[in-house]
Amino acid sequence: MGDLEAYRRRREMDVTPEPPGEEREPGDRPLFVIQEHEASSHHWDLRLEADGVLKSWAVPKGPATDPDEQRLAIRTEDHPLDYADFEGHIPQDEYGGGEVVVWDIGPYRNLTTDDDGEEKPVAVAVEQGHVEVWLEGEKLRGGYRLVHARVGGEEDNWLLQKLDDDGADARRNPTSTEPASVLSGRTVEEVAAEADEAGEPGEAGS
Ligand code: MN
Numbered sequence: 001m002g003d004l005e006a007y008r009r010r011r012e013m014d015v016t017p018e019p020p021g022e023e024r025e026p027g028d029r030p031l032f033v034i035q036e037h038e039a040s041s042h043h044w045d046l047r048l049e050a051d052g053v054l055k056s057w058a059v060p061k062g063p064a065t066d067p068d069e070q071r072l073a074i075r076t077e078d079h080p081l082d083y084a085d086f087e088g089h090i091p092q093d094e095y096g097g098g099e100v101v102v103w104d105i106g107p108y109r110n111l112t113t114d115d116d117g118e119e120k121p122v123a124v125a126v127e128q129g130h131v132e133v134w135l136e137g138e139k140l141r142g143g144y145r146l147v148h149a150r151v152g153g154e155e156d157n158w159l160l161q162k163l164d165d166d167g168a169d170a171r172r173n174p175t176s177t178e179p180a181s182v183l184s185g186r187t188v189e190e191v192a193a194e195a196d197e198a199g200e201p202g203e204a205g206s
Helices: 006-009 081-085 122-128 188-197
Strands: 033-038 045-049 053-058 070-079 088-090 099-108 130-136 139-146 159-163
Touching: 006 070, 033 053, 033 081, 033 188, 045 070, 045 081, 045 099, 045 122, 053 081, 053 122, 053 159, 081 099, 088 188, 122 130
Parallel strands: none
Antiparallel strands: 033 045, 033 099, 045 053, 053 070, 070 159, 088 099, 099 130, 130 139, 139 159
16 A cells, blocks of 8 residues: 555645645546656656556666666655646755656556466556556657666665667667656756745755
């Protein structure tokens, strides 16, 4: 089960622009989102809708399109579904602080199967430590694998890897060449500059 109560407890809704958790429409295709987050440590938050929440990992180097690259993905707490389209400035000391943009978003398909070739629900696959999904984003397309590898002996450390399919491309580096939000066109730097101009508290994020 998710730990949304922990998420809600960690935030003070009256001082942060992040949305409260709400439900999605039944029948909606499951969503993935990748939010670039310029905080004390810069990372990309990968989130997969499953079991009514967003299963989440923080990826310090961001997702790769090269199937030979494995990227550390640190499991973080489940987020509410309507966090998926959040972007903006989060005051320092509030949930990590910094700036967030929706770097990529779209539906995904579950590729994870059990030994009999039957589809395994994503929430179960995450609990078992191996999930494969097909992303249909604007920047990322095709299969990705998340494996609970416990890198460095750390319980939260997973590995994210592109599957070798038509969406694989060793020459692309979209986290650096395509930084703009797919929703607003803004970069995290532009969000920080706007917050600065508006006199919002917190660091500017350089
Ligand atoms: Mn984050």
